Amino acid sequence: MIKHKVRVKVPASTANLGPGFDALGMALNLHAWIDMEIAEETSFHWVGEQLKGIPVDKSNLIYQVAQMVFDYAGVSHPELRITMYSEIPLTRGLGSSASAIIGALAGANALIGGKLSQDELFQIATKLEKHPDNVGASLFGGIVVAFWDGSRAEYIRLEPDVHLEVLVAIPSFQLSTEKARNVLPQQITLQDAVYNLSHSSLLVAALSTGNLGMIKHAMKDRLHQQYRAALIPGMLEILERATDHGALGAALSGAGPTMLALFDSRNENKAELENFLKQTFMKESIEIELLWLKPSLEGVSVTNLTESSPELQDLFKGEVKA
Numbered sequence: 001m002i003k004h005k006v007r008v009k010v011p012a013s014t015a016n017l018g019p020g021f022d023a024l025g026m027a028l029n030l031h032a033w034i035d036m037e038i039a040e041e042t043s044f045h046w047v048g049e050q051l052k053g054i055p056v057d058k059s060n061l062i063y064q065v066a067q068m069v070f071d072y073a074g075v076s077h078p079e080l081r082i083t084m085y086s087e088i089p090l091t092r093g094l095g096s097s098a099s100a101i102i103g104a105l106a107g108a109n110a111l112i113g114g115k116l117s118q119d120e121l122f123q124i125a126t127k128l129e130k131h132p133d134n135v136g137a138s139l140f141g142g143i144v145v146a147f148w149d150g151s152r153a154e155y156i157r158l159e160p161d162v163h164l165e166v167l168v169a170i171p172s173f174q175l176s177t178e179k180a181r182n183v184l185p186q187q188i189t190l191q192d193a194v195y196n197l198s199h200s201s202l203l204v205a206a207l208s209t210g211n212l213g214m215i216k217h218a219m220k221d222r223l224h225q226q227y228r229a230a231l232i233p234g235m236l237e238i239l240e241r242a243t244d245h246g247a248l249g250a251a252l253s254g255a256g257p258t259m260l261a262l263f264d265s266r267n268e269n270k271a272e273l274e275n276f277l278k279q280t281f282m283k284e285s286i287e288i289e290l291l292w293l294k295p296s297l298e299g300v301s302v303t304n305l306t307e308s309s310p311e312l313q314d315l316f317k318g319e320v321k322a
């Protein structure tokens, strides 16, 4: 039975969490909403300024991923009306592409009556993104520990500690994941491999047992952050000193340039950490937006819309020309 119009709500993500390069991700309570319906003619409607510049033809990622779902399920729906509103900044390391992929998969799958399982959606998303960390978090919510071996992805979802809060410092400049992956070396030393697997394992143990004090020891990396540092002035100082200013630990969010600091909500001195991040970026003449977030326990969700459901442009800021 075909459902005609669905609304998808999908969380942002922060991937890697420091040492868990391509393996750890956490969903954040910053969201994108996509309305999708089968139509006579394809059209795109962006609500708010965030999506300005994103393609509004059939090359659009959401459209393309939706068509993959239809092909996979053996049905044909070449024309779609897609409306989207997003709080997730583009190309900043908060998983905008992963959220678009997961939103499109979940929306298209709902339009065809949920023919694909969650596992099938996870496998398709991982193949498209080429790593499971950010797509896993947006799909399942919480903290996702995962691998992809080039043919299958496997994961375990962890429930984030109730005291965990997240401060993100989002620079005003964009950095594509592609560019931030191109600076990584193809080979690393055995010592660095051991360093990362031990720190990443300890981080997973700390997060799954609520041992928040261990995060400052565990949230250290030698696989990607140091190579990306030249692209994000101020990053090394933040990694080095954020715990002196109240953070439980700090990391580059995804491929950057956003910096992430984990925080214990029982600590009342938020201002010190905010000031430290602001001043560190200010020294580099980088403008930032600071946002306090929480882990999102929920992954992607889909609701069926009816004639009386409000449009996204009425719920949010109104439609803009793309």
Ligand SMILES: Nc1ncnc2c1ncn2[C@@H]1O[C@H](COP(=O)(O)OP(=O)(O)O)[C@@H](O)[C@H]1O
Pocket (backbone or CB within 6 Å): 051, 054, 055, 060, 061, 062, 084, 089, 090, 091, 092, 093, 094, 095, 096, 097, 098, 100, 175, 176, 177, 178, 254, 255
């Ligand atoms: N709603 C969307 N529709 C189509 N493409 C999108 C959408 N959101 C993000 N993207 C694509 O993802 C790119 C950003 O991906 P990426 O470089 O991995 O950064 P991020 O860390 O934000 O995921 C955008 O430049 C755009 O090409």
Ligand SMILES: N[C@@H](CCOP(=O)(O)O)C(=O)O
Pocket (backbone or CB within 6 Å): 013, 014, 015, 016, 021, 022, 023, 092, 093, 094, 095, 096, 097, 098, 131, 133, 134, 177, 180, 181, 224, 253, 254, 255, 256
């Ligand atoms: N593990 C990837 C994660 C990229 O995440 P994004 O949110 O920046 O797209 C990487 O570090 O390259």
